[in-house]
Amino acid sequence: MSKSNDAMPIQKSKDRKQAVTMTEIARLAGVSQSTVSRVLNGSTHVIPEKKAAVLQIIERFNYRPNIAAQGLVSGKTLQIGVLTRHLGSPYFSEILRGIAVAMDGSNYHPVIGLGSESPREDRSALELLLSRGVDGIILQAPQHVQGIDGDYLCDLAEAIPLIVIGACIPGIENQCLRVKNFEGGYLATSYLIENGHIAIAHITGKMPIEDAVQRRAGYCQALIDHGLEVVPELIIEGNFSESIGAEAVETLLAHSARYPFSAIFVANDQAAVGVRLALFYKGIAVPEQVSLVGFDDLPGTQYMIPPLTTIRQPVFQMGMMASQAVLALAAGEEIHLDEIPLELITRQSVAFRKNIHL
Amino acid sequence: MSKSNDAMPIQKSKDRKQAVTMTEIARLAGVSQSTVSRVLNGSTHVIPEKKAAVLQIIERFNYRPNIAAQGLVSGKTLQIGVLTRHLGSPYFSEILRGIAVAMDGSNYHPVIGLGSESPREDRSALELLLSRGVDGIILQAPQHVQGIDGDYLCDLAEAIPLIVIGACIPGIENQCLRVKNFEGGYLATSYLIENGHIAIAHITGKMPIEDAVQRRAGYCQALIDHGLEVVPELIIEGNFSESIGAEAVETLLAHSARYPFSAIFVANDQAAVGVRLALFYKGIAVPEQVSLVGFDDLPGTQYMIPPLTTIRQPVFQMGMMASQAVLALAAGEEIHLDEIPLELITRQSVAFRKNIHL
DNA sequence: GAACGCCTTGCATTCGTATTCACGACGTTG
DNA sequence: CAACGTCGTGAATACGAATGCAAGGCGTTC
Numbered sequence: 048m049s050k051s052n053d054a055m056p057i058q059k060s061k062d063r064k065q066a067v068t069m070t071e072i073a074r075l076a077g078v079s080q081s082t083v084s085r086v087l088n089g090s091t092h093v094i095p096e097k098k099a100a101v102l103q104i105i106e107r108f109n110y111r112p113n114i115a116a117q118g119l120v121s122g123k124t125l126q127i128g129v130l131t132r133h134l135g136s137p138y139f140s141e142i143l144r145g146i147a148v149a150m151d152g153s154n155y156h157p158v159i160g161l162g163s164e165s166p167r168e169d170r171s172a173l174e175l176l177l178s179r180g181v182d183g184i185i186l187q188a189p190q191h192v193q194g195i196d197g198d199y200l201c202d203l204a205e206a207i208p209l210i211v212i213g214a215c216i217p218g219i220e221n222q223c224l225r226v227k228n229f230e231g232g233y234l235a236t237s238y239l240i241e242n243g244h245i246a247i248a249h250i251t252g253k254m255p256i257e258d259a260v261q262r263r264a265g266y267c268q269a270l271i272d273h274g275l276e277v278v279p280e281l282i283i284e285g286n287f288s289e290s291i292g293a294e295a296v297e298t299l300l301a302h303s304a305r306y307p308f309s310a311i312f313v314a315n316d317q318a319a320v321g322v323r324l325a326l327f328y329k330g331i332a333v334p335e336q337v338s339l340v341g342f343d344d345l346p347g348t349q350y351m352i353p354p355l356t357t358i359r360q361p362v363f364q365m366g367m368m369a370s371q372a373v374l375a376l377a378a379g380e381e382i383h384l385d386e387i388p389l390e391l392i393t394r395q396s397v398a399f400r401k402n403i404h405l
Numbered sequence: 406m407s408k409s410n411d412a413m414p415i416q417k418s419k420d421r422k423q424a425v426t427m428t429e430i431a432r433l434a435g436v437s438q439s440t441v442s443r444v445l446n447g448s449t450h451v452i453p454e455k456k457a458a459v460l461q462i463i464e465r466f467n468y469r470p471n472i473a474a475q476g477l478v479s480g481k482t483l484q485i486g487v488l489t490r491h492l493g494s495p496y497f498s499e500i501l502r503g504i505a506v507a508m509d510g511s512n513y514h515p516v517i518g519l520g521s522e523s524p525r526e527d528r529s530a531l532e533l534l535l536s537r538g539v540d541g542i543i544l545q546a547p548q549h550v551q552g553i554d555g556d557y558l559c560d561l562a563e564a565i566p567l568i569v570i571g572a573c574i575p576g577i578e579n580q581c582l583r584v585k586n587f588e589g590g591y592l593a594t595s596y597l598i599e600n601g602h603i604a605i606a607h608i609t610g611k612m613p614i615e616d617a618v619q620r621r622a623g624y625c626q627a628l629i630d631h632g633l634e635v636v637p638e639l640i641i642e643g644n645f646s647e648s649i650g651a652e653a654v655e656t657l658l659a660h661s662a663r664y665p666f667s668a669i670f671v672a673n674d675q676a677a678v679g680v681r682l683a684l685f686y687k688g689i690a691v692p693e694q695v696s697l698v699g700f701d702d703l704p705g706t707q708y709m710i711p712p713l714t715t716i717r718q719p720v721f722q723m724g725m726m727a728s729q730a731v732l733a734l735a736a737g738e739e740i741h742l743d744e745i746p747l748e749l750i751t752r753q754s755v756a757f758r759k760n761i762h763l
Numbered sequence: 764g765a766a767c768g769c770c771t772t773g774c775a776t777t778c779g780t781a782t783t784c785a786c787g788a789c790g791t792t793g
Numbered sequence: 794c795a796a797c798g799t800c801g802t803g804a805a806t807a808c809g810a811a812t813g814c815a816a817g818g819c820g821t822t823c
Contacts, residue, residue: 068779079803084781094801111536115473115482116779119808124473126516134505135704135721140498143517147492151519151530156537158484158516159501161509172509178469179514289708320708327710346493350647350678352685352710363493427810437773442811452771474809477778767822776813783806791798 067108075108076101087112118180125154127373128176130169132162132187136317137345138362139187142212145366146185153374155182162189166196173203183207183373188214190256208376210369210384214257222376224369224384228258231358231389232265235312235340238356238391240273243400244310244338246281250295250322252314253286262314262342280306285318292321300329309400310338316345316357323351323396334398344392354394361387425466433466434459445470472512476538483512485731486534488527490520490545494675495703496720497545500570503724504543511732513540520547524554531561541565541731546572548614566734568727568742572615580734582727582742586616589716589747590623593670593698596714596749598631601758602668602696604639608653608680610672611644620672620700638664643676650679658687667758668696674703674715681709681754692756702750712752719745 073080078097085091086101093101104110118124129146133139147157158181160172169189176184184203188211189196201218203209211223239247249266252259267277280302283295292313299308313319319341326333333339333353341348344359365387375382431438436455443449444459451459462468476482487504491497505515516539518530527547534542542561546569547554559576561567569581597605607624610617625635638660641653650671657666671677677699684691691697691711699706702717723745733740 070779080780081782081803081805082801085802088781090782092801097802109532111532113477113779114537115476116808117781118473119477119779119810120781122808131505135495135499135502137493137495137498137705140495140501141493143498144493147489147517147519154533156516156518156534158514159505160514161505174467174469175512176514179472289705320705324708324710324712347495347647347678347705350682352682354682426808438810439773439812440771443772446811448812449772450770455772471809474778475811477780477809478811480778765823768820770817770819772815772817774813774815777811778809781807783804785804786802787800788802789798789800791796793794793796 067110069110069112072101072104072108072110076104123182123377124180125156126158126179126181127155127370127377128160128173128179128181128184129157130160130162130173130176130184130186132189134159134161137347138315138317138343141346141362142187142366142369145363145368146370147366148363149367149370150374155374157185162187164190170199177207181207183377184209185369185373186211188212188256190253208373210372210376212365212369221382221384222372224365224372224387225257226360226365226387227389228261229265229268231342231360232262232312232314233269234265234389234391235342235358236266236269237273238393239310239312239338239340239397240269240275242310242338242397245275245400246278246306246308246310247275248281248283248299248308248311250283250285250292250311250313250318252318254284259287259314266312278306281308285314287315287318289317289321289324292318292323293325294321296322296325296329308337310340310397312340312342314342316341316343316348316355319348319355319357320351323355334396338397338400340397349394351396353396356394356397357392359390359392425468427468427470430459430462430466430468434462481540481735482538483514484516484537484539485513485728485735486518486531486537486539486542487515488518488520488531488534488542488544490547492517492519495705496673496675496701499704499720500545500724500727503721503726504728505724506721507725507728508732513732515543515728520545522548528557535565539565541735542567543727543731544569546570546614548611566731568730568734570723570727579740579742580730582723582730582745583615584718584723584745585747586619587623587626589700589718590620590670590672591627592623592747592749593700593716594624594627595631596751597668597670597696597698597755598627598633600668600696600755603633603758604636604664604666604668605633606639606641606657606666606669608641608643608650608669608671608676610676612642617645617672624670636664639666643672645673645676647675647679647682650676650681651683652679654680654683654687666695668698668755670698670700672700674699674701674706674713677706677713677715678709681713692754696756696758697754699754707752709754711754714752714755715750717748717750 069083070080073083082093083101085093086098131139150157160176163169184207197216200216204219204222209222215223215225251263270277283298285291285295313322326337331337341355341357344357348355348357372382427441428438431441440451441459444451444456489497508515518534521527542565555574558574562577562580567580573581573583609621628635641656643649643653671680684695689695699713699715702715706713706715730740
């Protein structure tokens with residue numbers, strides 16, 4: 048083949064820069080760089096002829112100002128750091144979608160940082176984002192939010208617009224986006240009770256996490272309010288994952304002789320999926336033998352067999368709210384974040400109890 | 406050294422910038438700004454004492470260089486634009502996770518752009534990313550990749566490191582990450598045939614899309630190679646969504662008197678989920694009455710009732726590969742992207758045919 | 764003992780854009 | 794007709810960090 052010794056063989060990798068700069072445009076249009084800037088920003092009136100000339104050149108070269116350079120001057124990068132967690136899980140990716148959609152149209156872009164399980168790495172991911180000069184941060188609550196981390200986050204909130212999703216950090220409560228987890232747990236459990244269930248198991252989320260704690264509290268309160276007893280053996284600690292759901296079922300079933308149950312309230316849909324499969328393997332019919340209520344209403348939940356009755360979190364909207372809130376904060380506006388109400392979505396995984404089967 | 410008065414009441418909103426700059430650090434450490442730069446980059450040897458002094462100040466103020474400013478000089482922003490599609494769908498978010506994970510550890514960050522259905526908006530999203538000065542782009546293939554768009558992408562590839570996921574753009578084939586869709590379709594269909602099925606329906610993906618076309622082609626070829634007839638009535642055009650899967654089942658069932666079938670090969674798992682639910686509602690047992698094979702092996706597929714037999718795409722790894730490829734391209738290296746092989750994951754949604762039920 | 768060279772360092776410039784400042788031209792007013 | 798304000802514009806500067814260049818210090822060598 049052609050040895051390409053005639054005209055710079057490596058050009059392809061050299062030529063790879065946004066060649067046209069504002070100064071270049073100015074030169075071609077026969078004006079000064081400042082004028083081009085003014086045309087672009089409309090900051091001052093520019094004589095129509097020059098304006099037209101500039102615009103034409105811009106059009107021809109498909110020029111777009113370098114955002115990084117703008118950022119250097121303005122001190123803004125038009126970037127929002129999003130520290131994600133379990134990227135790829137339906138719950139978080141739906142939040143992310145909300146964030147991205149709400150940012151679409153503004154000139155802001157989300158930049159993704161990868162959260163980890165370790166506070167140390169987590170923090171370094173955060174600081175990497177920070178050194179990028181992001182104008183705000185949306186933090187999906189780490190599992191290790193407490194104590195020292197809480198303080199750190201408060202300090203952080205002093206320095207930069209910050210929104211925390213899924214946790215309530217003392218000191219910056221109004222920058223924390225959270226749902227009424229307690230009410231959700233209460234709602235789910237009450238619904239089961241109304242359907243005649245009196246022995247209701249609960250598979251919790253990962254335990255130090257606030258979501259998990261609150262949902263369990265709601266569950267307990269509902270039992271108590273309806274004159275039922277809280278049976279510790281019917282509460283299994285989980286971790287929000289499918290596999291733990293399946294494991295928990297094993298445990299529940301192992302003790303079902305002494306501690307029978309006719310329904311399970313699972314702290315999130317993902318785990319409920321695992322629960323449902325485990326019951327399938329055990330030959331236990333849902334909802335005929337065991338009723339199931341989940342939490343989240345993930346997209347996909349409605350396609351379960353049978354479609355899952357669950358507590359809907361407006362996950363997508365929450366993402367949007369978080370987005371709008373940081374942007375507002377970044378614009379210097381006041382924000383006010385209410386606890387987000389939840390809704391019971393009744394589908395077909397709950398049946399009226401006839402008796403306790405297990 | 407009382408340079409500023411202690412009266413700063415509204416500090417919170419004023420102080421919200423990365424106050425410490427390199428020059429500031431230099432001043433405090435009693436050296437020049439260049440020296441600080443050299444300490445940070447290790448570009449030149451710096452006398453240990455000064456180095457220590459600088460590092461100490463840096464540590465104390467928790468200073469981190471402003472990446473945007475670095476980018477201005479180096480011409481790199483250490484950002485990779487990711488034009489996503491269906492953010493929130495399990496398939497794409499898993500890819501995104503792969504991308505993010507592979508980028509973790511490098512100093513690069515993914516910046517998310519939101520793809521749309523319209524070519525125009527899509528392109529403007531792309532250009533917004535471009536004006537950010539991203540060092541590379543990962544493009545999840547739009548549905549409208551063909552003709553003019555193909556040309557545009559080729560031009561784009563000249564200007565910037567570009568990786569396309571899920572499509573094969575003529576001219577830049579080696580920058581396109583794609584799977585062996587044909588083989589996948591062939592594999593799935595052959596497996597059903599081996600299990601005694603002779604009337605196999607197929608629900609395709611969104612049709613102009615290459616993935617969909619290739620999978621269907623593989624399906625057809627498998628039938629032919631095994632001496633079976635391709636029955637057009639058993640091929641239903643879908644669009645990769647759950648709801649279309651359910652609809653397709655209706656259609657198939659409506660004609661099942663004349664065109665019976667005992668198995669369905671669905672072009673992706675998401676649609677298979679819808680199919681499965683529709684069959685549930687119709688009271689048709691899976692796999693006893695109808696066998697099901699999906700495509701993708703999304704996380705979650707294994708928790709279906711029954712667990713779905715499917716063609717595994719290494720989605721997460723594909724994300725990582727895309728990431729590594731852009732980064733390599735950005736570093737001026739050569740890359741070589743092979744078509745990714747697929748694997749049949751046998752679970753429990755396929756049974757040996759006894760006869761054609763429907 | 765002086766010249767040479769290496770090591771370290773500071774100064775000045777650069778990146779692309781926004782913005783302040785000053786200047787010339789023009790129109791207005793007294 | 795002169796003084797002054799206004800408008801449009803270009804030149805200069807700033808943003809934060811990297812880097813080429815030159816200068817100073819010191820050790821080495823003949």
